[in-house]
Amino acid sequence: MDKRMLVLRFPNSITDKPIVCRLSRDFSLDFNILKAEIFPGREGLMVLEISGPKKEMSKGLAYLKAQGVVVTxxxxxxxxxxxxxxxxxxxTGMCPTQALSIEPGTFRVLFDPRKCTACGMCLMICPVRAMEIRFAKEKILA
Ligand code: SF4
Ligand code: SF4
Incomplete structure (x- = not known):
């Protein structure tokens, strides 16, 4: 069995296609959508927990890549x-775990790394790119 937590980025040209549902239908993979956002005129982003047999995982991820989905x-x-x-x-409105929150009274934006699941949603919304990400080194399609 293989289990991974992935961020899928969908270019604007494919956000209307039923791509993810084929992971279970064609590749026997189970998935749990933790977060999904579509940005009009821009890309879509999905945070997915996915599990299944190793071989099917490789095939499913190769399928996503072939469709133009960026998987990290x-x-x-x-x-x-x-x-x-x-x-x-x-x-703060984007963060699913309240790792980013507004402090009552001061209205300062607080960041609590202990609550952060590293989903990457805040990177999409920050206008000044203050949120920085460090990716794991393992290859997705290894
Ligand atoms: S990466 Fe962390 S801080 Fe950013 S939205 Fe996800 S959980 Fe919140
Ligand atoms: S600048 Fe970026 S990190 Fe700071 S509060 Fe705004 S969106 Fe959040």
Missing amino acids: PVAREIRRNDETCIQCGAC
Whole structure:
């Protein structure tokens, strides 16, 4: 068995295609969608926990790649560059774990790395790229 947590990025040209559902139908893979966002006129992003036989995993990931989906492992580490952050708060509505939150009273945007699952959603929304990501080294299609 193989189990992975992945970030899928869908170019604008394929966001309307039923791609992910084929993972279970054609490759016997189970998946759990942890987060999905479509940005109008831009790309779509999905955070997926996926499991199944190793062979099917390789085939399923190769299928995604062939469709133009960019597949990356969930990052090991997310950091915030406090000097770059302008405290706009945009990321707090996007964060699924409340790792980014607004402090009552001061309205400062707080980042708690212990709550961060490294899903990468905040990277999409931050206007000044204050959230930084470090990816795992393992290859997806190894
Ligand atoms: S990467 Fe961490 S801080 Fe950013 S949205 Fe995901 S859980 Fe929240
Ligand atoms: S979106 Fe970026 S600039 Fe705005 S509060 Fe979040 S990290 Fe800071």
